[in-house]
Amino acid sequence: MKTYNNLPIFSAYEFDSRFYDEIFTEDKQVREVYQTLFKLFSEYSVNDFVSLNNKAKDAFFNQGITFQVYGDKETKEKIFPFDLFPRIIGNSEWLKLEAGALQRSKALNLFLWDLYHDQKIIKQGIVPIELINSSASYLKQMKGFNPPGGIYNHVSGTDLIKHSDGEYYVLEDNIRCPSGVSYVVGNREALKRTLFGVFDHYKSHNVSDYGQNLLEIIESVKPKGVDSPKCVVLTPGVYNSAYYEHSFLAKQMGVELVEGRDLFIENDFVYMKTIKGLERVDVIYRRIDDDFIDPKVFNPDSVLGVPGIFNSYLKGKVCLVNAPGTGVADDKAIYTYMPQIIKYYLDEEPILNNVHTYHCSRPDELKYVLENVDKLVVKPVDESGGYGISIGNKLTKEEIEKVKATIKESPRKYIAQPIMSLSTHATYIEEENSFEPRHVDLRTFTLLGKDKDFVLKGGLTRVALKRGNLIVNSSQGGGSKDTWVLKK
Amino acid sequence: MLARVANNLFWMGRYLERSEHIARYLNVNYFSSLDAPSELAQSRDFVLRSMLFVADEEELKLNKPLNERDVLYDIGLNPDKFYSIYSSIGFAQQNANGARDLISTELYESINTLNRTVKNYSAERFVKNGLFEFTNLIKSNIASLRTKIRATLLHDEVYAIIMLGVYIERANQVIRIINSKYNDALIEHVNFQTPVKTSYEWTTLLKCVETYDMMRGYYRKAPSSYNVLEFLILNPHCPRSIMNSLNSINYYMSFLTKEERPHKDSAAFLVGKLMYEYRYKCIEDFQEDLKGFIENLVDDLSLVGEKMDSDYFSLY
Numbered sequence: 122m123k124t125y126n127n128l129p130i131f132s133a134y135e136f137d138s139r140f141y142d143e144i145f146t147e148d149k150q151v152r153e154v155y156q157t158l159f160k161l162f163s164e165y166s167v168n169d170f171v172s173l174n175n176k177a178k179d180a181f182f183n184q185g186i187t188f189q190v191y192g193d194k195e196t197k198e199k200i201f202p203f204d205l206f207p208r209i210i211g212n213s214e215w216l217k218l219e220a221g222a223l224q225r226s227k228a229l230n231l232f233l234w235d236l237y238h239d240q241k242i243i244k245q246g247i248v249p250i251e252l253i254n255s256s257a258s259y260l261k262q263m264k265g266f267n268p269p270g271g272i273y274n275h276v277s278g279t280d281l282i283k284h285s286d287g288e289y290y291v292l293e294d295n296i297r298c299p300s301g302v303s304y305v306v307g308n309r310e311a312l313k314r315t316l317f318g319v320f321d322h323y324k325s326h327n328v329s330d331y332g333q334n335l336l337e338i339i340e341s342v343k344p345k346g347v348d349s350p351k352c353v354v355l356t357p358g359v360y361n362s363a364y365y366e367h368s369f370l371a372k373q374m375g376v377e378l379v380e381g382r383d384l385f386i387e388n389d390f391v392y393m394k395t396i397k398g399l400e401r402v403d404v405i406y407r408r409i410d411d412d413f414i415d416p417k418v419f420n421p422d423s424v425l426g427v428p429g430i431f432n433s434y435l436k437g438k439v440c441l442v443n444a445p446g447t448g449v450a451d452d453k454a455i456y457t458y459m460p461q462i463i464k465y466y467l468d469e470e471p472i473l474n475n476v477h478t479y480h481c482s483r484p485d486e487l488k489y490v491l492e493n494v495d496k497l498v499v500k501p502v503d504e505s506g507g508y509g510i511s512i513g514n515k516l517t518k519e520e521i522e523k524v525k526a527t528i529k530e531s532p533r534k535y536i537a538q539p540i541m542s543l544s545t546h547a548t549y550i551e552e553e554n555s556f557e558p559r560h561v562d563l564r565t566f567t568l569l570g571k572d573k574d575f576v577l578k579g580g581l582t583r584v585a586l587k588r589g590n591l592i593v594n595s596s597q598g599g600g601s602k603d604t605w606v607l608k609k
Numbered sequence: 610m611l612a613r614v615a616n617n618l619f620w621m622g623r624y625l626e627r628s629e630h631i632a633r634y635l636n637v638n639y640f641s642s643l644d645a646p647s648e649l650a651q652s653r654d655f656v657l658r659s660m661l662f663v664a665d666e667e668e669l670k671l672n673k674p675l676n677e678r679d680v681l682y683d684i685g686l687n688p689d690k691f692y693s694i695y696s697s698i699g700f701a702q703q704n705a706n707g708a709r710d711l712i713s714t715e716l717y718e719s720i721n722t723l724n725r726t727v728k729n730y731s732a733e734r735f736v737k738n739g740l741f742e743f744t745n746l747i748k749s750n751i752a753s754l755r756t757k758i759r760a761t762l763l764h765d766e767v768y769a770i771i772m773l774g775v776y777i778e779r780a781n782q783v784i785r786i787i788n789s790k791y792n793d794a795l796i797e798h799v800n801f802q803t804p805v806k807t808s809y810e811w812t813t814l815l816k817c818v819e820t821y822d823m824m825r826g827y828y829r830k831a832p833s834s835y836n837v838l839e840f841l842i843l844n845p846h847c848p849r850s851i852m853n854s855l856n857s858i859n860y861y862m863s864f865l866t867k868e869e870r871p872h873k874d875s876a877a878f879l880v881g882k883l884m885y886e887y888r889y890k891c892i893e894d895f896q897e898d899l900k901g902f903i904e905n906l907v908d909d910l911s912l913v914g915e916k917m918d919s920d921y922f923s924l925y
Contacts, residue, residue: 182721182725183718183721183722183725184714184718184721185706185709185717185718185721354710359703359706359707364706368706368709368710371710372709372710372711372714376710377610377611377614377710377711378614378709378710379611380613382613383611383612383613393611394611394612394613394924395610395611395612395615395924396610396611396612396615396766396770396865396921396922396924397865398924399924
């Protein structure tokens with residue numbers, strides 16, 4: 122046993138003044154909102170914490186909040202790393218985030234309606250037509266189609282960071298199949314099981330009402346002529362890394378979790394194969410990407426989708442949530458127009474900041490990017506999950522040249538942003554047996570339905586576990602934290 | 610309920626029940642053999658053969674020399690043997706996972722936790738001195754899972770499908786255990802001329818299905834082939850009897866079939882027919898040809914499984 126194991130767990134905390142620390146001020150004082158929590162945590166020794174951390178891990182394994190990693194020889198069950206130190210968001214800070222997330226979702230929905238109808242925003246020269254024409258996610262088949270309730274992005278995930286200026290910035294909008302909400306609830310459950318005492322000292326909003334709200338939202342967009350819609354969640358299956366989330370959502374809503382092979386189309390209606398024969402399905406919360414949802418229209422090799430389902434959708438026999446073709450609006454190039462999009466449709470000032478973005482498709486901006494790759498984050502516009510991102514100040518000279526060459530090859534595919542310094546949060550690092558600052562972001566979840574909307578009071582705080590790493594995505598080794606939104 | 614998910618629930622029920630029977634059989638046979646009256650019943654080879662007979666008859670047919678550590682490991686914790694308790698619990702967990710949205714969080718978590726416990730159980734400890742502890746752990750966990758099934762699920766179709774899996778498996782396992790002990794009694798008879806009728810194996814058989822005390826209370830007589838078989842096959846009140854399982858299968862089948870008189874090709878019809886057939890059987894009907902009777906019953910139960918498959922799971 123190491124000798125320092127009985128020291129308080131913050132004794133090795135290293136401050137880095139370049140970043141906004143969520144817990145400590147610049148002069149190393151604990152921020153007001155964290156003071157009680159910090160005091161409670163400081164009472165733990167490293168030994169106590171090791172044992173609590175193991176308990177939390179067990180809670181995830183036992184609840185089956187896991188994903189499988191398939192190797193050549195064996196399959197390993199893994200959990201997404203969970204950090205026991207929660208993130209706290211004060212009430213007034215949250216109200217702004219909530220209003221901002223809802224504003225963006227509504228604006229994106231109106232933008233999608235316009236893109237698939239009159240394209241006024243393009244005709245008025247606010248968003249360039251090239252961005253739409255060159256987007257692989259724009260579905261011509263959706264043109265002129267009115268989705269039930271007029272809703273495209275029923276579920277939106279907004280990724281935010283807090284910069285060194287202490288302000289939140291939106292990094293990206295996710296309106297295809299944003300995931301992670303089950304971890305918001307799972308993290309809360311794990312924290313309650315492990316550190317139940319800390320909840321006595323804070324009044325935070327509950328996060329377990331997401332399922333009920335999601336159900337109300339998807340029921341609100343039922344096809345015409347249906348009174349009591351049969352809703353289901355469509356999953357790629359048990360081998361998908363997000364299967365836990367899919368089953369969690371189905372259970373929270375009390376609806377069935379189906380796979381493509383469970384569904385069947387007859388006379389344009391969608392049916393599921395039950396023990397008593399075929400039963401009609403009206404609303405499908407699908408967790409399968411556009412490309413895989415219907416082999417007759419999209420990827421012909423897809424075995425995850427349902428042949429003919431897109432046609433059923435266009436004929437109004439079933440509603441798909443989110444609507445196909447939303448990807449055109451959460452493209453990283455479109456992101457840069459969000460302030461204008463919000464203003465155009467809602468006639469409001471954007472509540473949340475956008476990060477300044479350089480479009481490599483514009484010659485003058487391309488020139489700036491090529492000259493400053495070392496100071497910028499370069500992102501492919503069409504990738505998600507943190508893939509293909511290069512962070513300028515981490516690159517060698519050779520790598521910089523490589524990035525330049527890649528951008529020059531197809532400038533439309535890339536955007537660049539200043540390197541934002543994601544805030545840091547005290548995070549327990551197993552290998553070091555101590556708390557260290559690690560970069561975090563925040564994903565909020567917004568729901569839009571017919572005459573109804575909802576923002577989950579909480580969110581997924583993702584944390585980059587490697588020292589200095591800015592990429593928080595779980596696919597890149599990120600973990601997460603419970604996130605408390607205070608009632609007062 | 611989706612046909613695919615119903616299939617998952619059915620097999621979840623079967624694998625949970627199977628694990629418990631195998632655990633119980635290992636436990637009772639091993640420990641009762643230690644002070645069994647005959648030399649043969651005490652011999653390791655005899656006990657190991659009996660265990661393999663219930664776990665996987667095919668493996669026994671390979672006629673390999675048996676080693677205690679290997680046999681115990683294979684039946685208890687070998688991930689490469691489909692018949693091991695390790696595999697059965699793993700299959701139960703996989704099936705529960707496929708039906709995760711329909712079963713309660715509490716039930717899923719308990720199955721998942723048991724699966725983790727089994728996967729992390731030290732094989733070395735098990736074969737060395739952990740047989741009692743491990744088999745008891747399985748028995749008590751399955752008992753607690755049964756409570757979770759009964760107490761946290763709606764008693765609707767989901768519950769009925771799981772219970773159908775449980776009772777079909779129970780009938781299958783009990784008949785296999787009867788068959789195995791009957792064989793053991795025959796082997797003793799051939800080797801030592803001990804009468805089959807009063808063999809010690811009938812006592813072991815009762816203990817293997819945890820009905821020894823109840824049977825003694827019911828008959829107030831020493832166990833013999835006559836009263837043990839009557840009790841375990843025909844007594845509807847004995848919770849592990851074949852008759853009790855058939856009654857339960859028929860009862861839960863009615864959750865899925867609303868017709869008063871189901872179609873003659875359906876699983877419900879076949880189960881009803883079997884139930885009445887056995888209700889009016891008496892021990893004298895099969896005492897002379899127990900082997901033939903067992904074979905028929907195994908065939909009947911497998912036909913019920915096939916019919917259920919085509920009636921309820923085939924859409925998937």
